[in-house]
Amino acid sequence: MDAYAFPNGNVFYRKLAHDRPMIAYGEGIYLYDRQGKKYLDGSGGPFVVNVGHGRQEIVEAMQQQLVSAAYVHAIMFTSEPLERYASELAEVVNMRDPRFYFLSSGSEVVEAALKLARQIQMARGEEGRHIVIGRHQSYHGMTLGALGVSGRPPLRKPYLDMMCETPHVQPPYPFRNESTGEQAAAELERVIQEYGPERVAAFIAEPISGASLGAAVPPADYWPWIRQVCDQFGVLLIADEVLTGFGRTGKWWALEHWDVSPDILVSAKGTAGGYFPFGFVGASRDDVQQIHSVLGDFNHGGTFSHHAVGAAAALATLKILKEENLVDNAARMGTLLGAKLQSALGHLPNVGDIRGRGLLWGIEIIRDRETKAPFPASQHIAWEIWLKAFERGLIVYYSQGCADGVNGDVIMVGPPLIVEENQIDEIVEILAAAINIQFK
Numbered sequence: 001m002d003a004y005a006f007p008n009g010n011v012f013y014r015k016l017a018h019d020r021p022m023i024a025y026g027e028g029i030y031l032y033d034r035q036g037k038k039y040l041d042g043s044g045g046p047f048v049v050n051v052g053h054g055r056q057e058i059v060e061a062m063q064q065q066l067v068s069a070a071y072v073h074a075i076m077f078t079s080e081p082l083e084r085y086a087s088e089l090a091e092v093v094n095m096r097d098p099r100f101y102f103l104s105s106g107s108e109v110v111e112a113a114l115k116l117a118r119q120i121q122m123a124r125g126e127e128g129r130h131i132v133i134g135r136h137q138s139y140h141g142m143t144l145g146a147l148g149v150s151g152r153p154p155l156r157k158p159y160l161d162m163m164c165e166t167p168h169v170q171p172p173y174p175f176r177n178e179s180t181g182e183q184a185a186a187e188l189e190r191v192i193q194e195y196g197p198e199r200v201a202a203f204i205a206e207p208i209s210g211a212s213l214g215a216a217v218p219p220a221d222y223w224p225w226i227r228q229v230c231d232q233f234g235v236l237l238i239a240d241e242v243l244t245g246f247g248r249t250g251k252w253w254a255l256e257h258w259d260v261s262p263d264i265l266v267s268a269k270g271t272a273g274g275y276f277p278f279g280f281v282g283a284s285r286d287d288v289q290q291i292h293s294v295l296g297d298f299n300h301g302g303t304f305s306h307h308a309v310g311a312a313a314a315l316a317t318l319k320i321l322k323e324e325n326l327v328d329n330a331a332r333m334g335t336l337l338g339a340k341l342q343s344a345l346g347h348l349p350n351v352g353d354i355r356g357r358g359l360l361w362g363i364e365i366i367r368d369r370e371t372k373a374p375f376p377a378s379q380h381i382a383w384e385i386w387l388k389a390f391e392r393g394l395i396v397y398y399s400q401g402c403a404d405g406v407n408g409d410v411i412m413v414g415p416p417l418i419v420e421e422n423q424i425d426e427i428v429e430i431l432a433a434a435i436n437i438q439f440k
């Protein structure tokens with residue numbers, strides 16, 4: 001593999017100059033390429049492969065649906081896996097009597113959530129509310145609406161003229177910013193007042209930060225305070241659990257760590273374990289019914305919405321999560337992973353912070369321990385470490401921009417929720433080797 005070569009085939013990817021190995025198959029938490037090389041999937045891709053590779057029960061559930069009816073349009077039919085999945089999902093979400101709308105990706109469910117927030121406000125008689133407040137150093141997707149509420153300057157920059165303006169507040173980031181939940185709520189309130197509460201529809205945020213801030217966990221009072229401000233000003237709280245949903249952080253939903261419920265919940269990535277592109281946006285029955293009474297229909301669509309095969313895959317994934325107690329396993333293995341990362345890496349001069357919850361951990365790499373100064377983005381430190389781990393058969397995730405939107409390197413670890421203790425040791429050992437070689 002030449003990590004810097006422009007590939008020969010007719011495919012192009014996001015990272016243009018990076019030759020990739022050809023995958024052969026996956027099993028459990030391991031992947032094997034055509035050359036026979038074995039990789040431990042220590043991040044489940046980008047936190048997608050929650051129940052492991054090669055799960056025959058998911059394949060069979062999908063196959064059954066594919067054989068009976070591979071595709072039906074959601075305007076014309078419903079399907080048994082879809083109805084069953086929605087009712088089983090309702091039992092595990094942290095919302096009362098929810099209703100779900102299904103789409104194919106995180107960006108799509110975020111787009112739908114923005115439109116849903118707008119329509120809930122319209123149905124409540126709040127016609128003027130259309131602004132959605134986001135946070136700096138956040139990520140909600142690549143489509144223009146989702147990118148608009150995201151806070152990653154390099155991703156947004158080429159498209160600024162094409163997006164509607166969105167206010168952003170500071171994210172909770174204890175390593176570099178010690179503000180309390182009360183201070184964060186005061187900032188949110190100030191922004192709501194500045195734009196006018198009668199114009200603000202919603203606030204969107206990741207309950208525990210994903211790649212942008214590398215698993216930064218908000219302080220204990222953050223979410224209760226944010227919930228309170230949203231309630232006070234009639235602003236809907238959209239929890240983006242695209243990455244943190246379905247047990248990734250050791251609870252079904254990351255917001256549960258704060259005992260807070262959202263008004264609108266979105267999830268995607270691990271929803272169908274990576275076996276099918278599938279995600280959902282959920283809201284209360286009351287809000288959806290109000291849209292029906294006042295506006296008629298939900299003004300949104302999608303050829304592949306409510307996909308029966310996706311629902312079959314998601315239903316089988318949910319069954320595995322429940323039957324194998326994988327949310328509990330994520331909590332237990334996560335505590336172990338955090339402790340082992342700390343003891344193997346915590347003392348290294350270029351490791352600034354090790355943070356996370358459940359099976360979602362971020363290791364922030366810094367240039368200087370005293371000042372917490374990051375490496376310049378041009379050195380691509382996270383990518384270089386990622387590459388060294390990959391060459392040694394460990395897949396982790398990397399991200400840049402945590403410190404100030406552009407600079408700041410994070411390596412993230414988030415194995416499938418089926419991970420076992422000896423595999424945690426393997427992850428930590430290879431990652432430590434990769435970091436040590438980077439800075440030797």
Ligand SMILES: Cc1ncc(COP(=O)(O)O)c(C=O)c1O
Nearest residue numbers: 105106107139140141210242243
């Ligand atoms: C929190 C969050 N929201 C939304 C998205 C967008 O999801 P997708 O890449 O499936 O469009 C992501 C993807 O990384 C994410 O982490």
